[in-house]
Amino acid sequence: MKRREFITLPAKSLGGVLLYTLAGEPIRVHAQTGAARIPLRFFTAAEARIVEAACDRIFPSDESGPGAKEAGVVVFIDRQLAGPYGKDKYRYTKPPFVDSVPEHGYQGKATPRDIYREGIQNLGNFAELSPAERDQRLRSIENTQFFRLLRQHTIEGMFSDPMHGGNAGLIGWQLIGYPGPLMSYRDEIDKFHGIPFRRKPAGLAQLAGRPVTGWEEEKD
Amino acid sequence: MQQLKSVDVVIAGGGFVGLTLAKEITARTGLSVVVLERGRPRKTSDYGADMDELDYALRYRMMQNPAEETATHRHSSRASAVPIRQYGSFNPGTGVGGAGEHWGAISYRFYPEHFKLATFLREKHGSRLPEGVAVQDWGFGYDEIEPYYWRVEQMMGVGGKAGNLQNRRIDGGNVFEGSRSHEYPNPPHKMPYAPIVFETAARELGYHPYPIPTATLSRAYTNPDGVSRPGCAYCGFCSRYGCMIGAKAQPTNILMPLLQKRKNFTLRTGCNVRRIVHKDGRAVGLSYFDASGQEILQPADIVIVASWTLNNSRLLLLSKLGEPFDPTTGKGTVGKNLTHQVNQATRIFLDKPLNAFMGAGGLGMGISDFDGKEGVDAFPGVLRGGNIRLMSTGEGQIASFGVIPPGEAKSDWGSEWKKAALKWHDHAAAISTEAEHLAYRQNHIDLDPTYTDKFGDPLTRLTLDWTEHERAQGAMLTQIHAKIANAMNAKSGGANSRLLERYTVTQYQSTHINGGAIMGGSPESSVVNPWLQHWQAQNLWVVGGSAFPQNGSGNPTLTILAITFRAADALIDRYLKHPGGLA
Numbered sequence: 001m002k003r004r005e006f007i008t009l010p011a012k013s014l015g016g017v018l019l020y021t022l023a024g025e026p027i028r029v030h031a032q033t034g035a036a037r038i039p040l041r042f043f044t045a046a047e048a049r050i051v052e053a054a055c056d057r058i059f060p061s062d063e064s065g066p067g068a069k070e071a072g073v074v075v076f077i078d079r080q081l082a083g084p085y086g087k088d089k090y091r092y093t094k095p096p097f098v099d100s101v102p103e104h105g106y107q108g109k110a111t112p113r114d115i116y117r118e119g120i121q122n123l124g125n126f127a128e129l130s131p132a133e134r135d136q137r138l139r140s141i142e143n144t145q146f147f148r149l150l151r152q153h154t155i156e157g158m159f160s161d162p163m164h165g166g167n168a169g170l171i172g173w174q175l176i177g178y179p180g181p182l183m184s185y186r187d188e189i190d191k192f193h194g195i196p197f198r199r200k201p202a203g204l205a206q207l208a209g210r211p212v213t214g215w216e217e218e219k220d
Numbered sequence: 221m222q223q224l225k226s227v228d229v230v231i232a233g234g235g236f237v238g239l240t241l242a243k244e245i246t247a248r249t250g251l252s253v254v255v256l257e258r259g260r261p262r263k264t265s266d267y268g269a270d271m272d273e274l275d276y277a278l279r280y281r282m283m284q285n286p287a288e289e290t291a292t293h294r295h296s297s298r299a300s301a302v303p304i305r306q307y308g309s310f311n312p313g314t315g316v317g318g319a320g321e322h323w324g325a326i327s328y329r330f331y332p333e334h335f336k337l338a339t340f341l342r343e344k345h346g347s348r349l350p351e352g353v354a355v356q357d358w359g360f361g362y363d364e365i366e367p368y369y370w371r372v373e374q375m376m377g378v379g380g381k382a383g384n385l386q387n388r389r390i391d392g393g394n395v396f397e398g399s400r401s402h403e404y405p406n407p408p409h410k411m412p413y414a415p416i417v418f419e420t421a422a423r424e425l426g427y428h429p430y431p432i433p434t435a436t437l438s439r440a441y442t443n444p445d446g447v448s449r450p451g452c453a454y455c456g457f458c459s460r461y462g463c464m465i466g467a468k469a470q471p472t473n474i475l476m477p478l479l480q481k482r483k484n485f486t487l488r489t490g491c492n493v494r495r496i497v498h499k500d501g502r503a504v505g506l507s508y509f510d511a512s513g514q515e516i517l518q519p520a521d522i523v524i525v526a527s528w529t530l531n532n533s534r535l536l537l538l539s540k541l542g543e544p545f546d547p548t549t550g551k552g553t554v555g556k557n558l559t560h561q562v563n564q565a566t567r568i569f570l571d572k573p574l575n576a577f578m579g580a581g582g583l584g585m586g587i588s589d590f591d592g593k594e595g596v597d598a599f600p601g602v603l604r605g606g607n608i609r610l611m612s613t614g615e616g617q618i619a620s621f622g623v624i625p626p627g628e629a630k631s632d633w634g635s636e637w638k639k640a641a642l643k644w645h646d647h648a649a650a651i652s653t654e655a656e657h658l659a660y661r662q663n664h665i666d667l668d669p670t671y672t673d674k675f676g677d678p679l680t681r682l683t684l685d686w687t688e689h690e691r692a693q694g695a696m697l698t699q700i701h702a703k704i705a706n707a708m709n710a711k712s713g714g715a716n717s718r719l720l721e722r723y724t725v726t727q728y729q730s731t732h733i734n735g736g737a738i739m740g741g742s743p744e745s746s747v748v749n750p751w752l753q754h755w756q757a758q759n760l761w762v763v764g765g766s767a768f769p770q771n772g773s774g775n776p777t778l779t780i781l782a783i784t785f786r787a788a789d790a791l792i793d794r795y796l797k798h799p800g801g802l803a
Contacts, residue, residue: 058633064642085279092290092305094671100302104293105726107302135634151633159617160274176645178577178617181271184453185578190410194572196646208269215275 005045007052009036009072009168036168038075041082042113046127047120048074051150053127057134058154065175073157076166077116080153083216086113106145119146162203164214173201181207221507223517227486229253230506230520232493232535235318236777237764237784238526239475243445244788246482249796253484254518256491256508259284259315263472267462273616277460280307282322284314284528289673291530291680293725296662297547301681303671309560309724310731311460312528316489317471319528319731320777324459324613325435325468326582327378328774329369331592332362332398334656337770340593341603349603350689352660354557356769359741359750360786362398368782370402376469377441377449378778379406380433394430396592409438409452414574414649415585418610421707427587432609434582435469435777447474456614458581468581491516494675496523496539496760503541503760509675522791524761526784532766533665533736534680541757542747545664547683553747555665557735558684559771562606562655562720564694566701567713569625573646576615582775584611590700591655591773599696603689606655606697606773608704615646623648625711648713651701654730655693659770665736685723694720732776734765739783751790751802752783758801763787 040048055068055077068074080086088111097109110118119141126137141147157166159173161180167173173180179199188197205212229245231238234257242253275281286306294301313319333340335358341349372378382400383393408431411419422429436452452467466473479485490511497504497517505519525532536542536554543552586609589595595605621641622632628640668681698715705712719727740746743755752767754760765780772779790802 059638060635062635062638064635064639067638088287090279090285090287090306092286092303092671094303096670098300098302101295101722103295103722103724103726104302105305107305138633139631154633155621156274156278156618159621161272163272164274173617175642176617176621181455181457183455185455185575186410186451186453188575189412189454189578192575192578193413193416194574196573197575197578204269204271207271212269214272215279215281 005040005043005048006037007040007045007048007074009038009075038072040078042086043074043078043081048078049127050120050123051077051116053134054123054138054150055154055157057131057138058151059158066171068154068158070168071158071166071171072168073154073166076157076160076164077153079165079216081113081116084218085216087111108145112149115146115149119144119150161214163205163212164216170201170203180204183207221515221517223519226505226519226521227252227254228520229522229524230518231255231524231526232506233257233318233525233527233531234316234471234487234489235313235526235528236320236471236781238524239471239479240781240784241524241526241763241788242485243475243478244785245792246479246485248792250484252486254486254488254520256493256506256518257316257487257489258492259489261489262316262321262462263476264462264464264466267464270461270464271455271457273618276457277616278618280311280460282313282315282460282462283307284312289679291682292668292671293682293684293723295685295722297683301668303679304725307728309727309729310733311728312530312731316476316487320471321462322460323731323777324581324775326775327373327376327380327433327435327778328607329397330772330774330779331396333593334772335360335362335365345603350687352662352687354659354661356557356659356738356740356745358769359739365782365786366398366401368785369778370400371785372778372781374405374444375474376435377405377437377443378433378435379408379438380404381408381431383428383430391428392430394586394588395428396588396595404433406438406441409434409436409580409583410454411585412575412578412583412612413572414570414576414612415583415610417570417708418651418704419585421704422585422587425703425707427589429585429587432582432584432586432611434580436463436580436582437467443474445474445478447477449473452580454578454580454583456577456579458579458614492675493527493535494538494677496525496535496541498539498541498757501756503757522759522761524763526763529734529736529765530665530680532762532764534667536737536747536762537667538677544666547661547664550661553738553745555736557659557738557769558663558665558682559657559659559733559735559768560684561657561730561732561771561773562690562693563653563729564655564698564701564715564717564719565650565652566698566705566715567623568649568651568705568708568710569644569647569713570649570708570710571647574612574649576612576620576646576649577617579612579614581613582611583613584609590697596696599692601689601692602696604656604658604693604773606653606693608651608653608697608700610649610651620648621645623713625713651704653697653701654732654773654775655697656773657771658689659735660687686720691720730775732765732771734768734771734776737762737766738769739767740769749802752787753790753795753802755801759799761787761791
C-alpha cells in the first residue's frame with residue numbers, strides 16, 4: 001500500500017492583514033488559523049512542495065493580499081489530478097496523436113497527471129531556489145503545456161468553490177469581493193448600478209445547507 | 221440484434237426538437253411515440269447544487285463527453301483532420317433536454333429576407349457574389365414562419381419589446397426586425413448597469429438599442445400548454461447550467477411535465493442511436509445500443525431524426541441514406557452547407573464596478589443597425605451583417621479573473637499581474653457580435669477516415685474555415701464596437717479579430733453550428749423538403765438546425781423550434797391523412 005503523504009497548509013493567521021476591496025473599502029481577510037495537515041491523493045509531499053512553490057510565484061502572497069499558498073491551491077490541484085479530469089476521462093484520447101496547427105489545441109497523448117509528473121521533475125530543486133530564481137525558471141517554461149495548466153489551475157484553485165479543496169477560508173472570494181453563489185438578485189440587479197454589491201462570502205455548502213462535493217469525487 | 225414490437229413513431233434525440241415533436245404528436249393524435257435519448261434523465265430539482273463554475277462552466281459537466289464521441293476538423297479538403305479533443309468552439313449537450321438545458325435562452329428571430337437569401341442576394345448583387353458562396357432559399361417565406369415563431373415565443377414565455385408590430389415601427393424595440401403579429405408574451409427584464417451604459421451610448425450615436433429577447437422569464441408566467449414557471453432570479457448561473465427554479469425555458473420544465481402524463485409517450489434514456497434502418501427507400505426504424513450495451517432495433521411507421529445538428533448528418537451518412545455531398549463536383553446533398561456564426565468581441569473596461577456575477581443568459585441590450593436587409597449597405601464587400609450587444613450573463617470568477625487593459629502588466633502571472641487583475645476585476649465587459657454566416661461550397665460535413673467513437677463508428681469530420689467575407693463582416697462590426705466603447709467612456713482592450721484568421725476549435729464561439737441536412741426546393745439541392753420530410757424516404761423526417769441552408773445572425777433556437785412546429789403541423793395535418801411526399 002502506498003504510504004500516505006501530507007501537505008501542511010500555512011499556520012500563520014491572516015487576521016491582521018488589511019486589504020482594499022473593489023469597493024475601495026479596507027477589509028480584513030479572514031483565514032483559518034492554525035496549521036492544517038491535509039492528506040495528498042496524487043502528489044508526493046516533495047512534489048506538492050514544488051507545485052506549491054510554483055503556484056506561489058504565479059499568484060503570490062504579497063502587498064496586494066494573500067495568494068495561492070494561503071488558499072491551499074496545491075490541495076485543489078492534487079484533487080483534480082487524482083480524479084477523472086487528471087486521468088483525461090473527459091478528453092478524446094484515441095490515437096493517432098498528430099501534431100497540428102495551434103487552432104486545433106493540445107493534441108498530445110499525455111494526461112494532466114503525466115504532464116504534471118514530468119513538469120515537476122523538470123523543475124528539480126525549485127523549492128530550494130530564491131524567489132527571483134524561481135521566477136526565472138518559470139519564465140523559461142512559460143510556453144509549455146505544463147505551465148499553461150499550472151497557471152490555469154492556480155486561478156481555478158484561488159476562485160473555485162471551497163468544496164474543490166482550494167479557496168481555503170474563502171480567501172480568494174474575499175480578495176475580489178465575490179459573495180459566492182446566491183439564489184436571487186431580483187431586488188439588487190437594477191439597483192446596484194455602478195455600486196459594488198459586496199456581501200460576506202459563503203460557499204455552496206452553506207447556501208445549500210448540506211455537504212456538497214465536486215465532480216472530482218465521482219467514481220469512474 | 222433484438223427487435224422490439226413496432227410503434228407508430230420513433231424519435232432519435234430527447235432535446236428541444238424531439239420532445240417538442242413528441243408533445244405535438246401525442247397531444248393531437250393517438251399515435252404511440254418512443255423517444256430514444258443517449259444521456260441520462262434530468263429534471264429541475266437536479267439543478268439545485270449546480271452553482272459551481274468549475275464543474276459546469278469550465279469542465280463542461282452537462283455536455284456530451286468528448287472522450288466518447290467528438291468531431292474532427294480540418295481547414296480545407298487538402299488538409300488532414302484532427303479530433304476536437306476537448307471543447308471547444310461549440311458545446312454539444314447530452315441527457316434529457318439536450319443542449320436546451322444549458323443554453324443561454326437568447327431568442328432572436330431571423331430577418332425576413334434571410335429565408336430567401338439566395339434570391340435576395342442575387343437581386344441585390346447579381347453575379348458579384350464571392351467565390352464559393354452556396355446560399356439557398358429555405359423554401360418558405362417569413363410570413364409563413366411568423367405564426368410558428370409566435371407559438372414558440374408563447375411556449376417559452378419570451379420577454380422583450382417589439383420594434384415592428386403589425387408593420388408599425390415602435391422605438392425601444394428592434395425596429396429592423398420583421399413584422400410581428402403580437403407583442404412579446406412577457407416584458408423585458410430588469411437591466412443591470414453595464415447594458416444601460418451601452419444603451420445610452422448607442423442612442424447618442426443615433427443607433428436603435430433594444431432589450432435582447434430572452435426565454436428566462438421576466439415574470440411568473442403560464443404558457444398556453446398550462447405550464448407555470450417563476451420569474452428569473454438573476455442568479456447568474458444560466459448558460460452552461462440548468463435552471464434550478466425553472467425560469468429558463470428548458471425541455472425538462474416546459475415539455476417533460478406534459479409528456480410524463482401521456483400514456484402514448486415513452487422516453488428511453490441511455491439509448492445511443494447508431495443507424496436509421498431502411499429498406500427499399502423507406503425507413504424501417506432506428507437501431508441503438510441501450511445502456512447495457514445491447515443492440516436493439518425499434519421499428520416504427522414514422523422515423524424522426526431529431527438529434528443535435530451534426531449528429532443528424534452523421535446518422536444519415538452512417539446509415540448510407542442519401543448521397544454524400546462532394547465539394548469538387550457539387551453533387552450529393554448530405555453534409556453540405558455547414559455553417560457556424562461570425563463571433564467577435566471587444567473587451568472594454570469601465571471605471572465603476574459591474575457586479576457582473578449577477579445576470580441571466582440573455583440579459584442585456586443590443587443594436588441591429590448593422591444587420592438585416594439594409595444594415596450593411598454602407599460597407600462595400602459585406603453581404604450580410606450581425607447584431608451588436610452587451611450582456612450581463614453571469615460572469616464566472618475564474619474565467620473573468622486576470623482580464624486587464626493592455627499594458628497594465630508585462631506578464632500574465634506574478635505580483636504585478638495579480639495587482640492589476642485585482643484592480644480591474646469586475647470592471648470588464650464585452651461588446652459582442654453574432655453575424656450571419658454564409659454557406660460556402662467548401663464548408664461541409666463527412667465521415668472521418670481515421671478517428672472513431674466509443675463504438676468504433678467514424679466521427680463526423682468538419683471541413684470549415686473563414687473567408688475574406690467573414691473577416692470583412694468582423695472588421696465592419698468591430699469598428700462599430702470601438703465607436704460604442706468610446707461613447708461609453710470605456711477603456712478598450714481591443715477586439716478578438718484574430719479569431720477570424722483561421723477557424724479555431726479551442727475557443728468557444730457559440731453552439732450555433734448548423735446545416736448538413738438542409739431543406740430546400742428540390743432533391744438535387746437539399747436533403748429534406750421545406751417541411752423537413754426526407755425527399756426519398758418519405759416516412760423519415762430530419763429535424764433541427766441541420767436543416768438551415770445557411771446561418772442567421774443571433775441565436776438559432778427560436779428558429780429551430782419554429783421549423784419544428786411547422787414540420788409537426790405538416791406531419792400531423794397532412795402526412796398522416798395522405799402519407800406520401802408533401803408538396
